[in-house]
Amino acid sequence: MLTMKNVSKVYQTEMVQTHALRDFDLEVKEGEFIAVTGPSGSGKTTFLNIAGMLEPFSSGQYMLDDVNVGALSDNQRADLRNQKIGFIFQGFNLIPDLNLYENVEVPLRYRGIKAAERKKRIEACLEQVGLASRAKHLPQQLSGGQQQRVAIARALAGEPRFLLADEPTGNLDSLMARQVMELLEQINRDGATIVMVTHDPELARRAPRNIQIVDGQVADLTLYQGVARQTDRAVVGG
Amino acid sequence: MLEIKPIINALRRSKVGAVLLLIQIAITTAIVSNAAFIIQDRMTYLQQDTGYPEQDIFSLSVMTYGKDRDLSQQFEEDENMLRNLPGVVDAAITNAVPLSGSGSASGMGLKPAPEPGRSVRAGYLMADDHMLNTLGVTLSEGRNFYPDDVIVTQDPNKLPKVAIATRTFADEAFPEGDGLGKMMYIGDRPFKIIGIVDKMKGPWLKDDRPDNVIIFPYIKAETYQHIIIRTEPGQRAAVMQTIEDKMLAAYDKRVITNVIAMDEDKRQYNASDTLMLRMLMVLIVVLVAITALGIFGLTLFNISKRTRQIGTRRALGARKSDIIRYFMVENTLICAGGLLLGCTAAILMGQQLLQRFSLPALEMQYVAGTALMVLVMTLLAVIFPARRAAQISPSVATRSI
Ligand SMILES: Nc1ncnc2c1ncn2[C@@H]1O[C@H](COP(=O)(O)OP(=O)(O)O)[C@@H](O)[C@H]1O
Ligand SMILES: [Mg+2]
Numbered sequence: 001m002l003t004m005k006n007v008s009k010v011y012q013t014e015m016v017q018t019h020a021l022r023d024f025d026l027e028v029k030e031g032e033f034i035a036v037t038g039p040s041g042s043g044k045t046t047f048l049n050i051a052g053m054l055e056p057f058s059s060g061q062y063m064l065d066d067v068n069v070g071a072l073s074d075n076q077r078a079d080l081r082n083q084k085i086g087f088i089f090q091g092f093n094l095i096p097d098l099n100l101y102e103n104v105e106v107p108l109r110y111r112g113i114k115a116a117e118r119k120k121r122i123e124a125c126l127e128q129v130g131l132a133s134r135a136k137h138l139p140q141q142l143s144g145g146q147q148q149r150v151a152i153a154r155a156l157a158g159e160p161r162f163l164l165a166d167e168p169t170g171n172l173d174s175l176m177a178r179q180v181m182e183l184l185e186q187i188n189r190d191g192a193t194i195v196m197v198t199h200d201p202e203l204a205r206r207a208p209r210n211i212q213i214v215d216g217q218v219a220d221l222t223l224y225q226g227v228a229r230q231t232d233r234a235v236v237g238g
Numbered sequence: 239m240l241e242i243k244p245i246i247n248a249l250r251r252s253k254v255g256a257v258l259l260l261i262q263i264a265i266t267t268a269i270v271s272n273a274a275f276i277i278q279d280r281m282t283y284l285q286q287d288t289g290y291p292e293q294d295i296f297s298l299s300v301m302t303y304g305k306d307r308d309l310s311q312q313f314e315e316d317e318n319m320l321r322n323l324p325g326v327v328d329a330a331i332t333n334a335v336p337l338s339g340s341g342s343a344s345g346m347g348l349k350p351a352p353e354p355g356r357s358v359r360a361g362y363l364m365a366d367d368h369m370l371n372t373l374g375v376t377l378s379e380g381r382n383f384y385p386d387d388v389i390v391t392q393d394p395n396k397l398p399k400v401a402i403a404t405r406t407f408a409d410e411a412f413p414e415g416d417g418l419g420k421m422m423y424i425g426d427r428p429f430k431i432i433g434i435v436d437k438m439k440g441p442w443l444k445d446d447r448p449d450n451v452i453i454f455p456y457i458k459a460e461t462y463q464h465i466i467i468r469t470e471p472g473q474r475a476a477v478m479q480t481i482e483d484k485m486l487a488a489y490d491k492r493v494i495t496n497v498i499a500m501d502e503d504k505r506q507y508n509a510s511d512t513l514m515l516r517m518l519m520v521l522i523v524v525l526v527a528i529t530a531l532g533i534f535g536l537t538l539f540n541i542s543k544r545t546r547q548i549g550t551r552r553a554l555g556a557r558k559s560d561i562i563r564y565f566m567v568e569n570t571l572i573c574a575g576g577l578l579l580g581c582t583a584a585i586l587m588g589q590q591l592l593q594r595f596s597l598p599a600l601e602m603q604y605v606a607g608t609a610l611m612v613l614v615m616t617l618l619a620v621i622f623p624a625r626r627a628a629q630i631s632p633s634v635a636t637r638s639i
Contacts, residue, residue: 045636045637048636049633049636049637052553053632054552054553054631054632054633054635054636055631055632055633074557074558075557075558075559078552078555078556078557078558078560078632079555079557081553081554081555081632082554082555082556083555087553087554087635087636089550089635089636090636091546093546093547093550093553093635095248095547095550095551096547097247097248097249097251097252098244098247098248099247102244102247102248105244106244106551106554107554107555109241109244110551110554110555110556110557110560111555138251154554158555166636
């Protein structure tokens with residue numbers, strides 16, 4: 001579903017050039033659940049942003065479902081994000097002035113889905129994350145875990161085949177983190193491909209496939225144990 | 239895709255900024271539409287046709303203190319002297335100068351007093367048969383005074399028997415439009431309307447009947463008198479310059495004052511209106527500028543406050559045009575609310591002005607025109623900030639925590 005070949009990303013600021021990704025190679029298959037770990041600043045978010053077409057890359061090739069992402073226009077990327085990708089953010093990113101129902105509705109409106117169909121989907125998604133009774137609440141009336149579940153409902157509403165999550169449990173306590181993880185596992189079982197960046201080795205271990213990014217590249221580690229040790233050390237060191 | 243409902247909901251939940259802007263738009267609409275209407279009304283007033291070739295006419299006042307001459311005779315000699323001056327077309331002694339802001343008015347009765355009957359108010363001028371030519375107006379009906387219609391006297395019991403009236407006056411007195419030849423009365427003294435002039439303004443342009451004017455063929459020589467002079471085109475300044483000397487050369491026991499051009503006289507009379515006009519214009523410009531800046535600033539503020547939200551919307555599939563449209567729709571909604579309130583306020587304000595300051599009734603097209611202008615201005619003020627918002631990168635969604 002996703003193939004990156006030699007993808008590089010360079011951030012050019014006044015003083016320095018940062019190579020956030022260098023010759024990054026990765027293939028993600030339909031239906032996978034991948035946990036991405038790695039030290040802080042190693043390029044995990046950059047990878048996720050490029051995978052989600054939130055920012056352009058400097059060189060290399062990125063194919064998403066046989067579409068050459070590098071050749072797309074801004075509008076085409078927006079439409080593709082809307083149709084294929086669901087985002088889950090560390091900070092939830094719910095729109096504070098919209099209630100839960102309206103928040104979940106946002107991507108559906110951009111898709112141009114009719115009101116009746118929207119309603120059906122929103123209710124189903126809120127039901128799935130266990131917040132159907134709170135549809136009229138504003139985000140600030142919910143706990144962090146509940147907010148993240150709404151964000152997941154919003155990501156699911158458009159029925160994306162590809163879910164990208166950047167430290168979705170980073171702002172949650174471990175109980176809530178586990179609930180969110182269970183939700184993601186359920187979604188994966190229902191068929192969505194998931195790439196999740198996490199700092200939590202326990203959660204990473206639960207994912208069928210682990211990738212570690214170090215210094216803008218996929219670390220060439222085959223042994224799962226090794227991955228876990230590296231991650232722990234890197235976190236301590238970074 | 240228009241997302242009006244969620245925008246309204248979002249506005250309701252954080253309304254302070256929006257309400258302030260709405261009020262500002264309402265106030266601007268209310269004030270600007272009334273001010274624009276008043277400006278237009280005053281402009282029409284200031285630029286109205288008075289019926290006179292103002293640029294060729296001037297007047298002066300004569301204050302006689304010498305007792306050694308018969309005034310009536312002196313004025314007759316003065317008139318002859320003036321009418322023969324090079325560059326002068328005609329001249330006339332009068333009790334009042336049109337457009338000058340000072341003169342006399344009285345009610346002219348349709349029945350002799352004390353019989354009950356309607357009377358019609360008119361500013362009146364008293365002068366001889368040269369008055370029409372001096373003022374540069376022409377009769378549209380009837381005849382001018384004959385020289386022997388003119389009464390030159392000091393006897394208060396001798397009154398003129400004929401008069402020339404404006405069309406407006408004659409039609410008010412005789413709504414059938416057949417005023418020519420009709421009798422009217424000053425008290426119980428009859429006079430006959432022998433001539434009608436289509437357009438000729440009285441002494442006060444701001445009178446509620448500035449077009450009601452009557453000329454009587456009557457000269458009652460007073461120690462304080464006015465003279466009106468019409469010159470050949472382009473000759474006025476030269477004639478005005480030497481007029482005092484000429485008058486004093488004819489007789490020197492008097493003082494010549496107020497040598498003033500008719501258009502200048504009118505300008506001075508209207509000075510407060512001109513000032514008001516300018517102040518209203520400044521007010522409009524300032525108000526409109528403040529509102530535009532307010533919208534501009536509020537949108538910029540909204541955008542910086544909502545940077546992450548915009549990035550998130552982009553991440554969720556909003557195109558740049560969706561972001562621009564969001565802000566345009568949001569602003570148009572606020573503006574529509576403001577205009578609704580503003581138009582209502584404008585109409586109420588117009589009614590108050592009508593009642594309290596007897597201004598003419600506000601015409602709806604000024605409200606509509608102002609509303610349209612305010613709408614266009616809001617759209618212009620929001621377009622730049624909205625375009626900036628659309629440039630916010632979707633990666634903001636993951637980058638800013
Ligand atoms: N917008 C940016 N401008 C400049 N440098 C950036 C920008 N975003 C990220 N970087 C840099 O790129 C590198 C990778 O960042 P990131 O992908 O966020 O790392 P991670 O998510 O693994 O912590 C870091 O060194 C970071 O400082
Ligand atoms: Mg990161």
